[in-house]
Amino acid sequence: MEFYAPWCGHCQRLKPEYAKAATILKESSPTVVIAKVDATENNELAEKYEVEGFPTIKWFVEKEPTEYTGGRTAESIVQWVKKKSGKPTTLLESAAAAKEAESESDVIAIGYFPALEGEAYEEYSKVARAVDEVVFYETTKLEVAKATGLDYDPSGPHVLLVKNFDVEERNVV
Numbered sequence: 001m002e003f004y005a006p007w008c009g010h011c012q013r014l015k016p017e018y019a020k021a022a023t024i025l026k027e028s029s030p031t032v033v034i035a036k037v038d039a040t041e042n043n044e045l046a047e048k049y050e051v052e053g054f055p056t057i058k059w060f061v062e063k064e065p066t067e068y069t070g071g072r073t074a075e076s077i078v079q080w081v082k083k084k085s086g087k088p089t090t091l092l093e094s095a096a097a098a099k100e101a102e103s104e105s106d107v108i109a110i111g112y113f114p115a116l117e118g119e120a121y122e123e124y125s126k127v128a129r130a131v132d133e134v135v136f137y138e139t140t141k142l143e144v145a146k147a148t149g150l151d152y153d154p155s156g157p158h159v160l161l162v163k164n165f166d167v168e169e170r171n172v173v
Contacts, residue, residue, distance in 0.1 A: 001034075001035045001036070001037060001057065001058050001060060002014070002018055002035070002036045002037070002055050002056070002057050003036075003037050003039045003045075003046050003049070003051040003054065003055065003056045003057075003058070004036060004037070004038060004039060004054055004055045005038070005039055005040050005054045006038060006040065007040075008054040008055065010054060010055055011054050011055045013072075014055050014072055017072060017073050017074045017077065018034070018036070018074075018077065020074035021034065021074040021077035021078050021081070022034035024074065024078050025078060025081055025082075028078075028082075029081070029082065029085060029086065031085070032081055032085050034081075039051055039054065039056075049065055059081075059084060061084075068080065069132050070132065080132065083128075083129070083132070084129065088125055088128035088129040088136055089111070089124075089125065089128045089136040089137055089138045090135075090136070090137050090138070091137070091138055091139065092110065092137050092138065092139040092141075092144050093139070093141065093144070094141075094144060095143060095144055095146075095147030095148075097144075098110065098137070098139070098144050098147050098148045099147065099148075101135070101137050102148070102162050102164070103164070104135070105134075105135045105164065106163070106164050106165055107133065107134045107135070107161065107162070107163050107164070108134060108135045108136070108137060108161075108162050108164075109128070109134050109135070109136045109137065109159055109160070109161050109162075110137045110138070110139065110145070110148050110150070110159070110160045110162065111124045111136070111137070111138045111139070111157065111158070111159045111160075112138075112139055112140075112142070112144075112145035112150050112157060112158045112159075112160075113138060113139075113140055113157045114140060114155060114156075114157070115140060116138065116140060118157075120157040121138075121157065124136075124138070124157070124159065134161075145158065145160075148160050148162070149162075160172070
């Protein structure tokens with residue numbers, strides 16, 4: 001939900017991007033509702049949710065708000081909402097897909113799990129949903145894990161962090 005003021009320049013710049021994101025999400029994620037509230041007309045609601053500046057975007061799950069931490073373009077809004085509302089990870093089915101994923105973001109996490117279940121997998125999924133700065137992937141295929149550098153015991157879960165910038169260790173298990 002976007003809390004805005006009609007006179008706010010930042011709100012006016014966000015308006016077409018927010019509308020575009022709402023249209024995309026209505027088609028691709030029909031259970032997600034994108035809304036706007038004129039905080040100058042609904043001051044009590046803005047106060048209830050501690051809106052201090054404009055625009056302020058809040059993400060609600062079961063009536064509980066959290067701060068929106070994404071960007072201000074339609075693409076970044078859609079990406080952030082999909083991560084928060086859907087599966088927070090992407091399944092990697094091949095070594096080629098893993099190599100492509102490695103090249104697309106500054107930092108990615110690749111989780112290898114013998115099965116997409118269990119305590120370790122649930123914790124990985126929770127972290128994936130909570131951390132916005134990292135793109136999360138998962139695989140159950142040992143050959144995909146090995147292609148990314150996870151050359152470990154195949155019976156247990158492992159997570160590889162790949163950093164695509166100048167650092168001593170690019171891959172950290």
